[in-house]
Amino acid sequence: MAEWRRGILEKRHQIAMALRVAYGGVMAASHGGHGGIAGWADSSQPYPSFSSSAARPAAVSSATNDGVSVGNAHDNRRRRSLARRQQTSRRRTRETDERRTRETGERRMTHATVTRDRRMTHDDGSVLAHYMLGLALLQRQESAKGIKELEKALDLGRGANPKGYMVEEIWQELAKAKYLEWERSSSKRSWELQSLKEACESALKEKHFLDYSQMEGFVDDATTSHSEQLEALERVFNTAAEADIPTEVPDYLCCRITLDIFHDPVITPSGLTYERAVILEHLQKVGKFDPITREPLDPSQLVPNLAIKEAVEAFLDKHGWAYKID
Amino acid sequence: MAASQASLLLQKQLKDLCKNPVDGFSAGLVDETNIFEWSVTIIGPPDTLYEGGFFNAIMSFPSNYPNSPPSVKFTSEIWHPNVYPDGRVCISILHPPGEDPNGYELASERWTPVHTVESIVLSIISMLSSPNDESPANVEAAKEWRDRRDDFKKKVSRCVRKSQEML
Numbered sequence: 001m002a003e004w005r006r007g008i009l010e011k012r013h014q015i016a017m018a019l020r021v022a023y024g025g026v027m028a029a030s031h032g033g034h035g036g037i038a039g040w041a042d043s044s045q046p047y048p049s050f051s052s053s054a055a056r057p058a059a060v061s062s063a064t065n066d067g068v069s070v071g072n073a074h075d076n077r078r079r080r081s082l083a084r085r086q087q088t089s090r091r092r093t094r095e096t097d098e099r100r101t102r103e104t105g106e107r108r109m110t111h112a113t114v115t116r117d118r119r120m121t122h123d124d125g126s127v128l129a130h131y132m133l134g135l136a137l138l139q140r141q142e143s144a145k146g147i148k149e150l151e152k153a154l155d156l157g158r159g160a161n162p163k164g165y166m167v168e169e170i171w172q173e174l175a176k177a178k179y180l181e182w183e184r185s186s187s188k189r190s191w192e193l194q195s196l197k198e199a200c201e202s203a204l205k206e207k208h209f210l211d212y213s214q215m216e217g218f219v220d221d222a223t224t225s226h227s228e229q230l231e232a233l234e235r236v237f238n239t240a241a242e243a244d245i246p247t248e249v250p251d252y253l254c255c256r257i258t259l260d261i262f263h264d265p266v267i268t269p270s271g272l273t274y275e276r277a278v279i280l281e282h283l284q285k286v287g288k289f290d291p292i293t294r295e296p297l298d299p300s301q302l303v304p305n306l307a308i309k310e311a312v313e314a315f316l317d318k319h320g321w322a323y324k325i326d
Numbered sequence: 327m328a329a330s331q332a333s334l335l336l337q338k339q340l341k342d343l344c345k346n347p348v349d350g351f352s353a354g355l356v357d358e359t360n361i362f363e364w365s366v367t368i369i370g371p372p373d374t375l376y377e378g379g380f381f382n383a384i385m386s387f388p389s390n391y392p393n394s395p396p397s398v399k400f401t402s403e404i405w406h407p408n409v410y411p412d413g414r415v416c417i418s419i420l421h422p423p424g425e426d427p428n429g430y431e432l433a434s435e436r437w438t439p440v441h442t443v444e445s446i447v448l449s450i451i452s453m454l455s456s457p458n459d460e461s462p463a464n465v466e467a468a469k470e471w472r473d474r475r476d477d478f479k480k481k482v483s484r485c486v487r488k489s490q491e492m493l
Contacts, residue, residue, distance in 0.1 A: 257392055257439045258331070259338050278331075282439050285393045287423040291438040 127157040131170055138173075143181050150174040158264055158276075167277065171263055175323045182320020186244040197237045204229055246321040253312050256292060257282065261322055262312045267305040270295050276302065332391040336361045339443050351447045353385075362387040366398075366447055368454075370486060375479055376404075376454050379486035383415070383450075385443065392439035395420045398450065402489050405481040407457040407468035416463035417453050419446065 134149030150173055157167040208226040249261045255275040264276040270293040274282075282291055283299055290297045316322055340361070343353055350371065356363040364385040370376030381404050387396040398420060400413035408416050423436045462468030470478040 258335060259342075259442070260334070278439070281393060285390070286437070286439060289423075289438075291440045294438070 127153050127160060127166060127170075130156060131166070131173075135173065138177055143177060147174065147177050147181070150177065178316070178320060179323040182323065186320065189244060190241065193237060193241055197233070200233055201230065204233065243318050244321070246319075246324075249315070249319075249322050253308070253315055261316075262308060265305040265308040265312070266302040267308075268293075268295075268297055269301055270297075273305045273308055276304075332387065332389055333361050335392060336387060336443075340364075343443065348444055348448075350451050353443055353447065356384065362389070362391075364396075364443060366443075368447065368451060370489075371451050371455050374455050375482040376486060379404075379489045380492070381485075381489055382492075383413075385446070392441065394422060395437040395441070396446065398446065402492065403485050404489075405464075405467050405478070405485050406454065407459050407462040407464055407471050408453055409467075410463040414463070415450060415453070416461070417449060417458075419449050 130149050130153035134146045134153055137143075137146035137149060140146075150170060154167065154170045154174060157164060157170055204226065208222065211222050211226075253261050255262055255265070255278060256272070257278045258275050260275075262273070262275055265273045266276045266279060267273045268279075268290045270290045272290060272292050274291070279291075279302065280299060283297060288297055289295060340353075340355065351366055351368045353364055353366045355361065356365045364387070366383045366385055368381045368383060370379035370381065379402075381400055381402040383398055383400045383402070385396045385398050388394045398415040400409055400415065402413075404413070410416060418436055419438075419441060421436045423438075457468075457471055459468040459472055467478065467481075470481070
């Protein structure tokens, strides 16, 4: 009974910490008008806990050192570095968080999710903390940071329980965020390319006009040359835009069961690669065999297919449209 | 997650079949609001008794697809050893591993999650070409196919003609 309560309290604490970090900027912004010592003191609140936790590893490492001076120097360097990082974070936080967020909405979202996931263990609580922080940052339009937190939550979640619904949920939020990011950047790229193309076409027409006015007697050749140049230009710009045009994800990057791009690929002794959560579900519910070769298969034989995972990451980096869940 | 996974997977297959139709059959939803009920029209395979026929069938997918197989039921009249009189298709790949109602199937031939609408329908088309009389769903049809082939052919021809009239 006591352990159960302690677990609950610990989870609440972690969530509170995550939210405090997310909301810290808001507090700083709201106090910004007053300025002076009060604002500074308030904005520093989220950081002492990190400082205390970071100090513990330093203490342990210094205890194992024989030379006292070496330990002290190392310890001092670490503390100074940490302090500098904190100052930088504070400054950035104040500068970037000028807009006020809808606290009520975020709090409601938080409450609903926390309520649903109350039964999760300590590890899952850590996952949940990063997940909630990621969502909060996305709400505040801080896409890059939000995505980073969701990726952290995803890695932790897979380590703890690769089949858990939390992992799938985190992936979907991450995919959504990445897709929106791609959509924004591809729109910008598309506009830039179009502008450049129009500038080039204008330049070619101008050149053609000048050539036409200068030469008398070779008009047909000049016109043909001009048309060919325009066609070549079209091909160049089409090629440049290729990466942003949604097509099909290659079969070799897709799971044979889900038909979707891999998130967490694992390979069987038969040499076939599947999505981890899906193959585990198959082994549990259908039978302990490789779905394609039908060779006997045990969950312990599944090995992460890191090469395919890297290939997927490379593909998604280049083709953000593939994040869209059809 | 399971229901959502099945839904996503079926939607992907529907989209893919619309974009890249496969020879030999056409497939779509019975009702656009229900991704788990598909209507399939199978064209009778060339060089078989069923050539020229257009046979309609309903595929019903479970919410835990692809961990469980769909059921397939012909709505057109069809005379075949592996189709029950009520139209239900009885082929090994549609049977969950472990279940063996007739005691003849090898475990290696039964359901596996990599099967899709396309692979299932192609298996049914293959079944039309090569009946399996060892574990018949329609005993009468199996007997005719084995012992009185001419009678079997006549019945199949009648089904083909009837399916054409239904168009």
